[in-house]
Amino acid sequence: xxxxxLIREHSPYLQQHxxxxxxxxxxxxxxxxxxxxxxKPVFLSIGYSTCHWCHVMERESFESPAIAGLLNRWFVxxxxxxEEHPDIDHVYMSAVTALTGQGGWPLTVFLTPEGKPFFGxxxxxxxxxxxxxxxxxxxxxxxxxxxxxxxxxxxxxxRLTAALRPVPVGGASTVDVAVLEQAVDAARNAFDPDxxxxxxxxxxxxxxxxxxxxxxxxxxxxxxxxxxxxxTLNRMSSGGIRDHLGxxxxxxxxxxxxxxxxxxKMLYDQALLSxxxxxxxxxxxxAPYAAAAEEVFxxxxxxxxxxxxxxxxxxxxxxxxxxxxxxxxxPTEIRAELGAEADxxxxxxxxxxxxxxxxxxILHTAEPPEARDPALDRLLKARQRRVRPHRDDKVLxxxxxxxxxxxxxxxxxxxxxxxxxxxxxxADFIWQHLRPHGRLLRRWHRGDARYPGTxxxxxxxxxxxxxxxxxxxxPARLHQARELIDGMRDWFxxxxxxxxxxxxxxxxxxIAAPKEAYDGATPSGNSVAAEALLRLGRLSGDGAIExxxxxxxxxxxxxxxxxPSAYPAMLCAADFLLGPVREVIVSGDPAAxxxxxxxxxxxxxxxxxxxxxxxxxxxxxxxxxAAAPRAAVYRRGAAPAxxxxxxxxxxxxxxxxxxxxxxxxxx
Numbered sequence: 001x002x003x004x005x006l007i008r009e010h011s012p013y014l015q016q017h018x019x020x021x022x023x024x025x026x027x028x029x030x031x032x033x034x035x036x037x038x039x040k041p042v043f044l045s046i047g048y049s050t051c052h053w054c055h056v057m058e059r060e061s062f063e064s065p066a067i068a069g070l071l072n073r074w075f076v077x078x079x080x081x082x083e084e085h086p087d088i089d090h091v092y093m094s095a096v097t098a099l100t101g102q103g104g105w106p107l108t109v110f111l112t113p114e115g116k117p118f119f120g121x122x123x124x125x126x127x128x129x130x131x132x133x134x135x136x137x138x139x140x141x142x143x144x145x146x147x148x149x150x151x152x153x154x155x156x157x158x159r160l161t162a163a164l165r166p167v168p169v170g171g172a173s174t175v176d177v178a179v180l181e182q183a184v185d186a187a188r189n190a191f192d193p194d195x196x197x198x199x200x201x202x203x204x205x206x207x208x209x210x211x212x213x214x215x216x217x218x219x220x221x222x223x224x225x226x227x228x229x230x231x232t233l234n235r236m237s238s239g240g241i242r243d244h245l246g247x248x249x250x251x252x253x254x255x256x257x258x259x260x261x262x263x264x265k266m267l268y269d270q271a272l273l274s275x276x277x278x279x280x281x282x283x284x285x286x287a288p289y290a291a292a293a294e295e296v297f298x299x300x301x302x303x304x305x306x307x308x309x310x311x312x313x314x315x316x317x318x319x320x321x322x323x324x325x326x327x328x329x330x331p332t333e334i335r336a337e338l339g340a341e342a343d344x345x346x347x348x349x350x351x352x353x354x355x356x357x358x359x360x361x362i363l364h365t366a367e368p369p370e371a372r373d374p375a376l377d378r379l380l381k382a383r384q385r386r387v388r389p390h391r392d393d394k395v396l397x398x399x400x401x402x403x404x405x406x407x408x409x410x411x412x413x414x415x416x417x418x419x420x421x422x423x424x425x426x427a428d429f430i431w432q433h434l435r436p437h438g439r440l441l442r443r444w445h446r447g448d449a450r451y452p453g454t455x456x457x458x459x460x461x462x463x464x465x466x467x468x469x470x471x472x473x474x475p476a477r478l479h480q481a482r483e484l485i486d487g488m489r490d491w492f493x494x495x496x497x498x499x500x501x502x503x504x505x506x507x508x509x510x511i512a513a514p515k516e517a518y519d520g521a522t523p524s525g526n527s528v529a530a531e532a533l534l535r536l537g538r539l540s541g542d543g544a545i546e547x548x549x550x551x552x553x554x555x556x557x558x559x560x561x562x563x564p565s566a567y568p569a570m571l572c573a574a575d576f577l578l579g580p581v582r583e584v585i586v587s588g589d590p591a592a593x594x595x596x597x598x599x600x601x602x603x604x605x606x607x608x609x610x611x612x613x614x615x616x617x618x619x620x621x622x623x624x625x626a627a628a629p630r631a632a633v634y635r636r637g638a639a640p641a642x643x644x645x646x647x648x649x650x651x652x653x654x655x656x657x658x659x660x661x662x663x664x665x666x667x
Contacts, residue, residue: 328360498555
């Protein structure tokens, strides 16, 4: 079959649809110009390459000559990769949620030729099923309505579009400790004490909620907050949502037990979950938490890393036409690989004749293992012979920023220089390939870099570079983070209402300007931007940057006060803003044993409201002072020293790890 216009696109998702009989267009002026010229409505389909139900809808409908014929006759069809265009996805997801009360992918939206939505949903089967209308019903009905009731449809689309535009809110403009307490109470009320997590089935990891509870534990010292985090991490790390063979975590659990996952693996989940495990490890020194993070990093470095060092986006749930087939095991398969050890292994990892998914068992344990079972490595080797799930090998700047930060945090926490090297290599890749002419780009795929970066690209990468600076001490990372934050302010800041737009001011406007603080599967761009601004403001001593972080938190204060549990990452920024904030300046040769001991004392502790500035001798120290001029007063000689400051008021320098530990543990 002759390809459609998607054949020229680099998105793996769009390439999956390039040979559909549907006459797909990529997002752009050509499609809307054609719709206007022919006075046809637009059929907009949004998804991503590792989306299970996107695959189902393609097989059932978009590969169907009959349904393609209806689309080609009555509509101009546009396909969008939500991971390349999160701002476009946000606008039309908001529209469908307003129309139907729910959203998800594949996202299906009908638009006027001006791009204004008037009808939509998510997955539509080819014919009516489960009381859901089918494409064979929906397409003729929409076409008929467009022909006979166009004036009413256009008016309805105008009203919906107007409702999508953000409305400034008045009222309180601050977030205080009471809001943190309110969010903690909401978590207590939602918590599942037996299985962990904060919802019935399906269960989503949402690691930034766990990170917020660890922030709250540090502030309020309520043991149950740490207990909620530990229960959730324990259940996740022993359940089937964890890939016990290959490392890493699947997207979410379809049941309440963390047992049967939706099997796709996303880079952002690996970054956020590994960080949450490491944060808990810093508090508890519980070895299985470090092991879970190390397995995530091993998986990402083995299976999601480009030869040049950047990180790929995701792996599919499906392989060989079946969801989860790559991951499940039968007793016969286990016995063939493990022989006499098989029965003991199956008892330990829950393998049964009945299985959990189409007769196959999902490996899981009663408790998180203390050490890795050698039999797992034998099964992993055997699994490599299976048909692998599709891998989405595009490089997204924002998700790479999250992974860079997680690896840097892991390097500092576990003293693993190879993690720092991997994070630095990815950061160098992004800086070289996705930043032409100073403007950050969104996506790289096999040599093709394009699309102006969104807010989350700037914010997530800036945050990751700050983590990289604190873990490795390279002043270049501090300067790069400052450069990104300056660009974020110039291109995304909303000068009238505060906060940051998702889409840069140098791009063509959408039907509504998206601005979001809600923390979903990933933290919002505004949440990460706020914390990055506050951190850099303290590291550099630049009050203007810190003030911008404060204004970002305050811009969403009314929404956060209304439903604080929806904004855990923003609440982490608010916790930092509320202080007290500790600044620690470590002066000395980074290679010296005394300096290393001081740094290790900092890196082994959970210090959520602390920033660390490393001030080495020589040109590297000069570069730090250029980024943080106030640091010059702490350059007192070659002997290692640590200055512990609270809100810029500093104690006398300490020169050994034990004294520094005492200073950090003081109230």
